[in-house]
Amino acid sequence: MSLYCRTFFRRKSFGCYRLLSTYVTKARYLFELKEDEEACRKAQKTGVFYLFHDLDPLLQASGHRYLVPRLSRAELEGLLGKFGQDSQRIEDSVLVGCSEQQEAWFALDLGLKSASSSRASLPKSEMEAELGGSFIKLRQALFQLNSVDSSLLFTAQALLRWHDGHQFCSKSGQPTQKNVAGSKRVCPSSKIIYYPQ
Numbered sequence: 001m002s003l004y005c006r007t008f009f010r011r012k013s014f015g016c017y018r019l020l021s022t023y024v025t026k027a028r029y030l031f032e033l034k035e036d037e038e039a040c041r042k043a044q045k046t047g048v049f050y051l052f053h054d055l056d057p058l059l060q061a062s063g064h065r066y067l068v069p070r071l072s073r074a075e076l077e078g079l080l081g082k083f084g085q086d087s088q089r090i091e092d093s094v095l096v097g098c099s100e101q102q103e104a105w106f107a108l109d110l111g112l113k114s115a116s117s118s119r120a121s122l123p124k125s126e127m128e129a130e131l132g133g134s135f136i137k138l139r140q141a142l143f144q145l146n147s148v149d150s151s152l153l154f155t156a157q158a159l160l161r162w163h164d165g166h167q168f169c170s171k172s173g174q175p176t177q178k179n180v181a182g183s184k185r186v187c188p189s190s191k192i193i194y195y196p197q
Helices: 002-035 037-046 073-082 087-092 124-131 138-144 147-165
Strands: 048-053 056-062 065-067 094-098 104-109
Touching (some): 002 037, 037 073, 056 147, 065 138, 073 124, 094 147, 104 147, 138 147
Antiparallel strands (some): 048 056, 056 065
């Protein structure tokens, strides 16, 4: 009996260590992307993008559920090209997570117009027709999404909303600049750094 208990607890503790190891590896990778601009730009080339329009995520209906499409950088550049935008628009994306295989996930809102940017909002209905989905209010689609997708989309929406609401420095009134990952905004004149809550 004691041999059985020891074997059971060893297996259980090995599973916990493996799970913890995966979590630590992902956390380190995300920290690297948030702090290293070049590493984040490199991750944007191989990562995937979740699209939003005015903070509503792009979803595709599949029976009674919604699927969340993920676009590669090449697909996103092709889409932007069709609407007369260049690949610089990808700089507006924010890092929202990564997979266990260190595939970075980004969110990009094509409907919000940044105050510090000359990029216009893209037409919602034309984009929906092109992508074969709809930009739907997240609260309306919540129960038709799986828990992983809904959690990721709420995180992305909150971060995009924070960036939309913190485009100016509270001290100098000057436009703030987002880092590549979107983990902070910096005021160039007062050097104040703002972080999402």
